[in-house]
Amino acid sequence: MTDIDGQKERQRRLTAWRRAGRVLARASAETTIGERLASLTAGAGAVHDLDDWTDMYGDGVVGEVEHRVAELLGTQAAAFFPTGTMAQQIALRCWAGRTGDRTVALHPLSHPEVHERGALSAVGGLRTVHPTSAPRLPTAKEIREFPEPFGTLLLELPLRDAGFVLPGWEALEDVVAAARERDAVVHLDGARLWECVPHLGRGLPEIAGLADSVYVSFYKSLGGLSGAALAGPAELVDEARTWRHRYGGDVFQQHPAALSALLGLERELPRLPSYVAHAKVVAGALAEGFAESAVPWSRVCPEPPHTHQFQVWLPYGADVLNEASLRQAEETGRVLFRRWSAGPSTPPGVSCTEVTVSAEGLEWTARDVRDAVDEFVGFVGFVGREV
Known part of the structure; x- marks a missing residue:
């Protein structure tokens, strides 16, 4: 064709x-x-004062989105990113520097492995390993018995390319505990974390609280124009902002995407x-x-x-x-x-x-x-x- x-x-x-x-x-x-523009214009006034000045390099309405995400997830801080791919690569890079281990354990069907053209290794200098290839997230036993060390465990919730599958809450707790036993940090690829609440039977802060960091998307389920957020400890988020600048992610103005994110959080999330x-x-x-x-x-x-x-x-x-x-x-x-x-x-x-x-x-x-x-x-x- x-x-x-x-x-x-x-x-x-x-x-x-x-x-x-x-x-x-x-x-x-x-x-x-x-x-699309008409819909955004009609709804934006309900979530932000449109007489406010436009944002510049992440202030104003962009900062409001960051505060709202941190509040919803119960984390110390959150940073707005133009794409989830950038947010997640930077998060894993930051954790590699902090743990001293550049190996990331994740599922072979996870987004970084299937949809990012090998960016973790080509751009971030990271190495990936797979505790399981079964069409589900790894079990605690598989994490404990995996024969190689790793510094970070990435869990995609839900695992999209296996059918948007999730473990039960207790199984998820066990997997996180197994990673902790190996002195690994846990990062949640939560592009679609918002809709995991019913199956896991826990609120967003409790789900996010299992991990050391979490990324969420504003367009996959919330109907936003684009954009994502990385949430976690304030020190990590501050470091991620520095890398965001280095990666070219400090966009001059992002109010359309930020306003659509606020609309999604207000209207679609409930x-x-x-x-x-x-x-x-x-x-x-x-x-x-x-x-x-x-x-x-x-x-x-x-x-x-x-x-x-x-x-x-x-x-x-x-x-x-x-x-x-x-x-x-x-x-x-x-x-x-x-x-x-x-x-x-x-x-x-x-x-x-x-x-x-x-x-x-x-x-x-x-x-x-x-x-x-x-x-x-x-x-x-x-x-x-x-x-």
Whole structure:
């Protein structure tokens, strides 16, 4: 596929998703620039005084976001970053300097290993090791028995590429304790930490309090434009600010991103538990719908979901499933699935998609989902005959 073909395909997808009347979640990328700016302008006054001066290099409204995050997570301090990739690389670099050990233990499906082009080693000079390759976070036993030393243990909560999976609270406590026994510090990749509360059964301060530092995102679940925060001890955060400058992350003005972060914390954060609860309804209905269909087999992972996001696996090529998903959106106005691919943990011949349930998805009943599955399977059969 050429770049032009790819652009046309993206335009087709965005047009179909935007026009659809029924979706399980409405992604911010499906709006126009004008709509996004208008929405931000309409809501920003509710979370910050718009007569305040614009921010410069992290003061003003950016500082307010930092204070709010530290308050929510119960940490001494927090620093705003333009990207989570930068925040997390800097956190691990700072811990390596403090522990004297540049080895980071993490899952091979974690974000730094899969989505950052080897930046931990290429940019930070760090080395990574994997206590487990199972599609879940490591156990305390695996941490204790791992044959190599490491200075930092990174835990991605939830582990996205394994299906947004989480351990139980006691298991998480045990893993952290095992790392402490090895004199390692613990860092939480909490890009989606906000929605972990229902499954873990603990509040954000107690979850964040397990670790020495935590990173959170403002756009993945909260609907912000961009941006992230690194939270933890004041001394660590101060050092991270220095490295943020060195990495080119001291942006002159960031008030659009900061305002959207405050809006997400104010409006979306309180609603996440309802999304998590309804994701279980949607996932159960998907499993039932596929079980009653002509599809040879299917998998919802995990079932039930641990957060408001989960995976669905089907034994078809991604091209067939992507086309079937698009035709369903275009011809019926219902978006059940978006993009399919050969996932990092799926076997050959199987495609995977991520399902997110947010405000729009609360309107779907189990019956709605099963009907949409039946409809989707029909499109799969039609497209499959064309290929």
